[in-house]
Amino acid sequence: MRISTAxxxxxxxxxxxxxxxxxxRTQQQIASGxxxxxxxxxxxxxxxxxxxxxxxxxxxxxxxxxxMAKNRLTLEEQALADTNTLITRVREITVQGNNASVDPASxxxxxxxxxxxLKELVDIANRRDANGEFLFSGYATLTQPFAQTGSSIAYxxxxxxxxxxIGPDQRIVDGHSGNDVFMAVTEGNGTFVTTxxxxxxxxxxxxxxxxxxxxxxxxxDYTLRxxxxxxxxxxxxxxxxxxxxxxxxxxxxxSFNGANISMTGMPAQNDTFSIxxxxxxxxxxxxxxxxxxxxxxxxxxxxxxxFNSDMATVLQQLDQTGDHFLSVRxxxxxxxxxxxxxxxALADRKVELESTTSQLRDLDYAEAISRMNQQxxxxxxxxxxxxxxxxxxxxxxLR
Numbered sequence: 384m385r386i387s388t389a390x391x392x393x394x395x396x397x398x399x400x401x402x403x404x405x406x407x408r409t410q411q412q413i414a415s416g417x418x419x420x421x422x423x424x425x426x427x428x429x430x431x432x433x434x435x436x437x438x439x440x441x442x443x444x445x446x447x448x449x450x451m452a453k454n455r456l457t458l459e460e461q462a463l464a465d466t467n468t469l470i471t472r473v474r475e476i477t478v479q480g481n482n483a484s485v486d487p488a489s490x491x492x493x494x495x496x497x498x499x500x501l502k503e504l505v506d507i508a509n510r511r512d513a514n515g516e517f518l519f520s521g522y523a524t525l526t527q528p529f530a531q532t533g534s535s536i537a538y539x540x541x542x543x544x545x546x547x548x549i550g551p552d553q554r555i556v557d558g559h560s561g562n563d564v565f566m567a568v569t570e571g572n573g574t575f576v577t578t579x580x581x582x583x584x585x586x587x588x589x590x591x592x593x594x595x596x597x598x599x600x601x602x603x604d605y606t607l608r609x610x611x612x613x614x615x616x617x618x619x620x621x622x623x624x625x626x627x628x629x630x631x632x633x634x635x636x637x638s639f640n641g642a643n644i645s646m647t648g649m650p651a652q653n654d655t656f657s658i659x660x661x662x663x664x665x666x667x668x669x670x671x672x673x674x675x676x677x678x679x680x681x682x683x684x685x686x687x688x689x690f691n692s693d694m695a696t697v698l699q700q701l702d703q704t705g706d707h708f709l710s711v712r713x714x715x716x717x718x719x720x721x722x723x724x725x726x727x728a729l730a731d732r733k734v735e736l737e738s739t740t741s742q743l744r745d746l747d748y749a750e751a752i753s754r755m756n757q758q759x760x761x762x763x764x765x766x767x768x769x770x771x772x773x774x775x776x777x778x779x780x781l782r
Contacts, residue, residue: 435736435739435740436740438736439733439736439737439740441551442729442732442733442736443733445548445549445550445551445725445729446726446729446730446733448547448548448549449547449549449555449722449725449726449729451547451557452547452549452555452557452718452722453719453722453723453726454512454513455512455518455557455558456557456558456715456718456719456722457719458510458512458513458518459518459519459558459559459715460712460715460716460719462507462508462510462518462519463564463708463711463712463715464712465507466504466507466708467705467708467709467712469500469503469504469507470666470701470704470705470708471705472500473497473500473670473673473701474698474701474702474705476493476496476497476673476677477673477694477697477698477701478698479493480493480494480673480676480677480694481691481694481695481698487680487681490677490678491677491678493677494673494674494675494677494678497670497673497674497677498670498674500670501536501667501670501671501674504565504666504667504670505529505530505531505536505667508528508529508561508564508565509527509528509529517540518558519540519558519559519560519561519564519565520539520540520541520560520561521540521541521542521543521544521545521560521561521562522541522543522545523539523540523541523543524545526539526540527539528540528561529561529565529667534671535667535668535671536665536667536668538561538562538565538566538665540560540561540562541560541562542560542562542563543560544556544557544558544559544560544563545557545558549722549725549729550725550728550729553721553725555718555721555722555725556718559711559714559715563711564708564711565665565666565667566663566665566666567663567665568663568664568665568666568669568700568703568704568707569661569662569663569703569707570659570661570662570663570664570700570703571591571592571661571696571699571700571703572591572592572593572594572661572699572703573661573703574594574597574600574602574642574660574661575592575594575605575642575658575659575660575661576591576657576658576659576660576661576662576696576699576700577589577590577591577592577644577656577657577658577692577696578656578657578659578692578693578696579656579657579688579689579692579693580654580655580656580657581689583650583651583654583655583656583685583688583689584651584653584654584685585609585648585649585650585651585654585684585685585688586648586649586650586684586685586687586688587609587646587647587648587649587650587651587654587656587688588646588647588648588688588691588692588695589607589644589645589646589656589692589695590644590645590646590647590695591695591696591698591699592642592643592644592645592658593642593643594641594642595641595642595643596641597641598641599640599641600640600641600642601626601640602660603620603621603660604620604621604657604658604659604660605618605619605620605621605626605639605657605658605659606618606619606655606656606657606658607637607644607655607656607657607658608653608654608655609631609650609651609652609653609654609655610652610653611652612649612651612652613630614630614631614632614633614649614650615628615629615630615631616628616629616630616631616637616650618637618639618658626639626640627639627640631646631650633647633648633649634646634647634648642658644658647691648688651685656692664700666704669697669700669701669704672693672696672697672700673694673697673701676690676693676694676697679693
């Protein structure tokens with residue numbers, strides 16, 4: 384079989400270019416540090432690398448979500464801590480103002496401080512995060528949650544709670560709505576709340592009361608009515624049915640349906656007191672009621688009795704408010720702890736994914752350099768061979 388000169392040259396050039404191509408690919412691998420640069424380099428490894436990169440991207444997004452949730456919850460926790468400090472101060476004012484030795488002028492000064500604290504509380508409730516979004520607006524993060532409406536503070540957010548996905552199967556709520564935090568504080572002792580009726584003429588003062596036997600309690604709204612000046616009383620429910628009767632002696636306890644209601648002083652005939660089931664009261668109303676009570680008259684015995692009853696109600700509500708904020712802070716702390724645990728797991732998972740990706744994609748430099756040297760020798764041999772083959776021409780022998 385005859386081999387043409389053109390065929391010889393073509394084959395030699397193909398061999399030369401092939402060696403150059405292989406050497407060039409090896410040099411690119413060494414320069415980039417990556418063994419797999421295109422799917423053609425290792426199709427099976429390339430598929431696994433793409434899956435691992437998708438998992439890494441997903442893990443990075445989870446980490447970003449966890450950081451966002453942690454930042455908002457940290458700001459909320461600080462707001463709740465500031466609120467707790469404020470409530471503690473207001474409780475001190477309540478105890479101070481309820482002292483009989485405090486004159487009306489001093490109580491008015493205390494009322495002024497309470498109203499100042501009320502404005503401060505509104506500012507806390509309207510705090511924003513680093514992105515300018517309100518912490519306590521629910522889903523409506525760009526809507527200011529609290530504002531003055533008439534003589535009260537109204538909530539303009541919604542009751543939603545945003546949740547961010549921080550893991551493949553884990554979501555975390557990044558805050559509380561303002562309704563849950565500031566507007567939904569349980570009244571009284573959590574079961575019922577006692578209040579003196581405006582217009583009472585006696586000097587009877589009602590305490591917050593305690594539930595000693597929950598099995599006997601029938602939830603409802605009751606009215607304690609004194610039917611004589613000597614302490615005879617009846618307790619009626621919302622349907623005006625009498626559920627208990629008795630005779631009260633000064634500074635004693637009235638018991639019914641498993642509840643004990645302590646009183647001081649002596650109510651006048653037809654004086655009434657409410658014993659209503661606990662509902663909810665917003666903390667702004669509580670502070671407003673305290674300021675109003677501190678500014679009320681204590682000129683007569685009846686006025687002082689009503690003042691003392693109002694202050695006792697506010698003091699009980701402040702204690703309930705303090706417990707409420709501690710409960711919310713506990714939830715925030717639990718969520719922050721969960722986020723920290725998840726962040727640690729995400730960091731460990733990222734290291735594992737990156738290690739696996741590196742094993743599949745990254746280059747073994749020792750092996751690559753050795754291979755490059757071999758390929759370089761092969762290329763040099765091909766070049767030398769071609770230089771000889773290029774001289775195999777009839778004309779070279781006819782010179």
